[in-house]
Amino acid sequence: MAEKKRIELMVCTGTGCFAGGAYQIIDELKKELELFGLKEEVTVVATGCNGFCGQGPLMVVLPDNIFYGWLETKDIHHLVEEHFLKGRPVKKLMFIPPEQKEPLPLISDIPFFKKQLLIVLRNKGIIDPEKITDYIARDGYLAISKVLSSMNPIDVVNEILKSGLRGRGGAGFPTGRKWQVASQQSKSPKYLIANCDEGDPGAYMDRSVLESDPHSVIEGMTIAGYAIGSTNGFIYVRTEYPLAIKRMRIAIEQAQEYGLLGKNILGTNFNFEIEIREGSGAFVCGEETSLIHSIEGNIPEPRQRPPFPAQEGLWGCPTVINNVETLANVPVIISRGADWFSNIGTETSKGTKIFSLVGKINNTGLIEVPMGITLREVVYEIGGGIPKDKKFKAVQTGGPSGGCIPAELLDSPIDFESLQKAGSMMGSGGMIVMDEDTCVVDVAKFFIQFTNDESCGKCVSCRDGSDALLEVLTRISNGEGMDGDVEFLTELAESVKDASMCGLGQTLPNPVLSTIRYFKEEYEAHIKEKRCPALVCRNLIEYYIDPNKCVGCLLCIKTCPTEAIKGESKHIHIIDQEKCSKCGQCMEVCPPKISAILKITGKDINNMVQLTELISCKEWKKEHEPAHS
Amino acid sequence: MPKLTIDDLKKIRDDSRKELYLREGNYRGKVIVHMGTCGIAAGAREIVNALLDEFDKRKLTDIMFTTSGCAGLCSEEPMITVEIEGAAPVLYRE
Ligand SMILES: Cc1cc2nc3c(=O)[nH]c(=O)nc-3n(C[C@H](O)[C@H](O)[C@H](O)COP(=O)(O)O)c2cc1C
Numbered sequence: 001m002a003e004k005k006r007i008e009l010m011v012c013t014g015t016g017c018f019a020g021g022a023y024q025i026i027d028e029l030k031k032e033l034e035l036f037g038l039k040e041e042v043t044v045v046a047t048g049c050n051g052f053c054g055q056g057p058l059m060v061v062l063p064d065n066i067f068y069g070w071l072e073t074k075d076i077h078h079l080v081e082e083h084f085l086k087g088r089p090v091k092k093l094m095f096i097p098p099e100q101k102e103p104l105p106l107i108s109d110i111p112f113f114k115k116q117l118l119i120v121l122r123n124k125g126i127i128d129p130e131k132i133t134d135y136i137a138r139d140g141y142l143a144i145s146k147v148l149s150s151m152n153p154i155d156v157v158n159e160i161l162k163s164g165l166r167g168r169g170g171a172g173f174p175t176g177r178k179w180q181v182a183s184q185q186s187k188s189p190k191y192l193i194a195n196c197d198e199g200d201p202g203a204y205m206d207r208s209v210l211e212s213d214p215h216s217v218i219e220g221m222t223i224a225g226y227a228i229g230s231t232n233g234f235i236y237v238r239t240e241y242p243l244a245i246k247r248m249r250i251a252i253e254q255a256q257e258y259g260l261l262g263k264n265i266l267g268t269n270f271n272f273e274i275e276i277r278e279g280s281g282a283f284v285c286g287e288e289t290s291l292i293h294s295i296e297g298n299i300p301e302p303r304q305r306p307p308f309p310a311q312e313g314l315w316g317c318p319t320v321i322n323n324v325e326t327l328a329n330v331p332v333i334i335s336r337g338a339d340w341f342s343n344i345g346t347e348t349s350k351g352t353k354i355f356s357l358v359g360k361i362n363n364t365g366l367i368e369v370p371m372g373i374t375l376r377e378v379v380y381e382i383g384g385g386i387p388k389d390k391k392f393k394a395v396q397t398g399g400p401s402g403g404c405i406p407a408e409l410l411d412s413p414i415d416f417e418s419l420q421k422a423g424s425m426m427g428s429g430g431m432i433v434m435d436e437d438t439c440v441v442d443v444a445k446f447f448i449q450f451t452n453d454e455s456c457g458k459c460v461s462c463r464d465g466s467d468a469l470l471e472v473l474t475r476i477s478n479g480e481g482m483d484g485d486v487e488f489l490t491e492l493a494e495s496v497k498d499a500s501m502c503g504l505g506q507t508l509p510n511p512v513l514s515t516i517r518y519f520k521e522e523y524e525a526h527i528k529e530k531r532c533p534a535l536v537c538r539n540l541i542e543y544y545i546d547p548n549k550c551v552g553c554l555l556c557i558k559t560c561p562t563e564a565i566k567g568e569s570k571h572i573h574i575i576d577q578e579k580c581s582k583c584g585q586c587m588e589v590c591p592p593k594i595s596a597i598l599k600i601t602g603k604d605i606n607n608m609v610q611l612t613e614l615i616s617c618k619e620w621k622k623e624h625e626p627a628h629s
Numbered sequence: 630m631p632k633l634t635i636d637d638l639k640k641i642r643d644d645s646r647k648e649l650y651l652r653e654g655n656y657r658g659k660v661i662v663h664m665g666t667c668g669i670a671a672g673a674r675e676i677v678n679a680l681l682d683e684f685d686k687r688k689l690t691d692i693m694f695t696t697s698g699c700a701g702l703c704s705e706e707p708m709i710t711v712e713i714e715g716a717a718p719v720l721y722r723e
Binding site: 004005006007008010041062063064065085086087088126127133134136137138139140141142145148149258259260264266267 | 632633634635638639641642644645646648649651652654656661662663664665666669677678681682684685693694695696697698
């Protein structure tokens with residue numbers, strides 16, 4: 001058959017776009033292409049996560065490099081006719097930057113993509129993750145070829161050491177050192193584990209790597225296996241990631257078929273197998289010693305280290321456990337060299353890091369950026385700033401046990417040390433942006449609630465300490481805070497850190513400590529003035545109707561689910577605080593040009609109470625006086 | 630399938646790379662067929678087909694093939710524009 005392909009449509013089928021209907025879009029595209037007789041010239045490729053998840057379902061048109069987002073099946077007919085038949089790209093499906101009118105057609109012009117540097121995600125959106133030949137076409141498996149044909153295991157360890165690669169799973173431990181320790185153990189067999197537990201709420205970096213480029217992880221694991229002298233690898237993926245598991249399974253089968261896994265890889269005498277282990281566990285299962293217990297079939301509780309897994313791990317044998325993103329860096333480092341890699345990033349943090357950028361930010365999605373980029377560049381350039389012109393308040397990095405970093409530190413570089421110095425951490429790469437409407441007490445409470453639920457309970461400090469932290473935070477947010485609470489929280493948090501055995505307890509106080517460090521006055525406002533400055537804590541806010549603005553339109557009365565609003569047409573309406581459930585629906589329905597509903601806290605409430613009583617009297621008089629006269 | 634050697638792998642890479650040339654973006658030139666309504670009426674579709682056959686026959690993978698709208702000279706359609714790196718664009722008509 002003659003090859004007539006002139007356009008390829010790279011349709012994202014990562015989990016987000018998949019849920020948004022990417023496969024319906026693909027079916028519709030195929031149908032319309034057939035209809036216009038373009039089936040052979042224009043092909044559709046289902047790719048892994050593109051990263052710009054906030055725009056999904058989406059696609060990139062190659063070779064023109066045009067980006068289309070928020071696709072709906074009803075747009076497809078027009079799109080196929082206009083762009084793929086007549087060559088007129090469709091403006092209305094292109095990306096329009098917030099608060100601008102003109103679309104940006106080319107993916108390379110969209111700021112979200114501009115400042116990114118793709119090493120781990122080098123193949124995202126370019127290959128079909130279910131086709132091994134796509135990966136090979138992009139120099140896939142050349143690194144393992146190089147390793148097996150020209151390097152000793154020690155050379156490989158040294159190359160990784162020299163590259164400065166540090167673990168992307170949280171702690172940032174130098175990967176080469178870990179491999180070195182394992183390679184020096186005399187005991188065998190040895191094991192290699194890829195950690196794709198990814199229990200952080202809202203994080204999906206590792207899932208995306210598996211979904212968009214599973215072979216890069218397989219190749220990284222095989223190289224690691226060779227370096228430490230292991231022939232057995234496990235990849236531990238959570239069951240909630242069905243698409244990642246499916247693609248990994250397909251990739252393993254294809255690699256076996258090509259002789260890139262199994263016995264005598266690439267005709268050499270090196271053997272390596274990979275098995276998938278599904279975990280459906282708690283957050284703590286991602287901790288390396290718990291994870292090992294889980295694979296062994298034991299209760300996934302952490303244990304004291306040392307001995308470290310590299311010395312005594314799975315079934316008591318030397319075991320290297322690395323994060324998925326760490327491993328996906330390995331083939332590139334081998335192919336392009338340690339020197340190339342160590343030129344990227346900062347003095348102590350080399351290469352790139354993937355973050356999931358979410359929260360109060362215009363461009364949400366998955367990004368890969370060079371270490372050392374500033375938080376400001378990520379939030380304002382890649383992320384496109386805060387929606388609705390709200391003020392930036394803080395960015396929370398490092399997952400549930402990371403810390404909140406305030407606006408003053410927006411210009412600090414993102415690397416392991418700087419984040420730690422700021423009271424946060426790299427973690428696995430969650431990044432949640434918060435605006436002025438976020439209450440830091442509420443945030444701290446939210447994360448402690450999570451880690452408290454997830455504490456395995458083995459260490460008293462973590463189990464009971466997080467209970468106590470949660471109790472005090474809840475009290476403060478309920479308006480029952482007492483003098484000395486902040487000091488108590490600080491002291492308790494420090495001791496939970498010191499007395500816990502694993503990273504969960506050692507880091508869970510971070511959200512409390514960092515918010516106290518940077519936003520102490522907000523804690524004080526809750527405790528001393530019973531005021532929530534961000535108007536979030538329910539017990540500290542009340543809704544009132546401004547009598548000077550209310551026109552008596554009845555809209556709020558009709559909407560209120562608890563019938564808490566009294567009043568008649570053309571008479572000022574009043575909210576009965578006893579009945580009000582503080583759902584805020586009245587505020588939403590009150591017409592914007594009236595805006596009579598007030599959400600207030602602290603002293604303002606007292607003022608409003610007096611005013612409302614006054615009005616009530618007047619209204620009462622108005623209603624009742626005529627009857628008297 | 631028999632076990633691969635490193636040379637086999639490189640051969641697969643070279644073959645697969647041809648499949649992926651649209652995604653690599655290394656072009657030394659560009660052929661644009663103008664496909665406005667006027668162009669299509671004047672037979673631009675046939676031009677596209679003929680060009681694609683020719684591209685395939687000659688294994689041209691370093692020239693980007695694209696279509697675009699009307700070039701504004703409807704009476705001269707069908708038309709194509711050829712842009713080769715380092716040379717001024719050339720418009721061919723009818
Ligand atoms: C509570 C807790 C949860 C963790 N969850 C993960 C996880 O989901 N994925 C991960 O790679 N590492 C996780 N880690 C870190 C692992 O213990 C381990 O350090 C990491 O997998 C080592 O790989 P790396 O050196 O490549 O970073 C977690 C640690 C703790 C304390």
